[in-house]
Amino acid sequence: MGFEKFGHVSFTSQTKTEAFVDYLSKNEIRATKCRACGRVFFPPQADCSSCLARDMEWVKVEGSGRIISFTKVNYGPTGFEDDVPYILALADFNGIKVFGRISKDTPEEQIAVGKEVKAEAISLPNGQVSYQFLPA
Numbered sequence: 001m002g003f004e005k006f007g008h009v010s011f012t013s014q015t016k017t018e019a020f021v022d023y024l025s026k027n028e029i030r031a032t033k034c035r036a037c038g039r040v041f042f043p044p045q046a047d048c049s050s051c052l053a054r055d056m057e058w059v060k061v062e063g064s065g066r067i068i069s070f071t072k073v074n075y076g077p078t079g080f081e082d083d084v085p086y087i088l089a090l091a092d093f094n095g096i097k098v099f100g101r102i103s104k105d106t107p108e109e110q111i112a113v114g115k116e117v118k119a120e121a122i123s124l125p126n127g128q129v130s131y132q133f134l135p136a
């Protein structure tokens with residue numbers, strides 16, 4: 001599956017990490033981990049920007065994470081104009097920092113720094129795949 005299947009609006013058709021989309025279609029959210037230095041990357045990177053190694057492995061983002069920061073988007077960028085409002089958050093999953101949307105079904109009063117969330121892969125109405133956060 002190509003990277004054009006990722007996200008609400010995809011601006012990229014090919015990357016060296018398009019296996020990310022295949023994992024999402026199997027309900028797995030994955031990051032890449034450098035086999036040389038151990039650094040973990042999300043979004044996944046094919047090359048390590050710390051030690052420049054190209055030997056990466058895919059690791060699962062699982063369990064629950066904690067919200068580090070979040071913001072409500074009221075004015076969407078190109079392609080997202082009709083999708084607002086939505087909430088973007090940065091959450092820490094055992095040291096892997098994951099940026100994504102919080103499920104639209106989540107009441108806003110349940111969203112706060114320090115709250116636990118789970119990440120889940122989702123299929124969008126237009127056939128694209130993505131992921132989102134839910135309260136844990």
Ligand SMILES: [Zn+2]
Pocket residue numbers: 034035036037038039048049050051052053
């Ligand atoms: Zn490295």
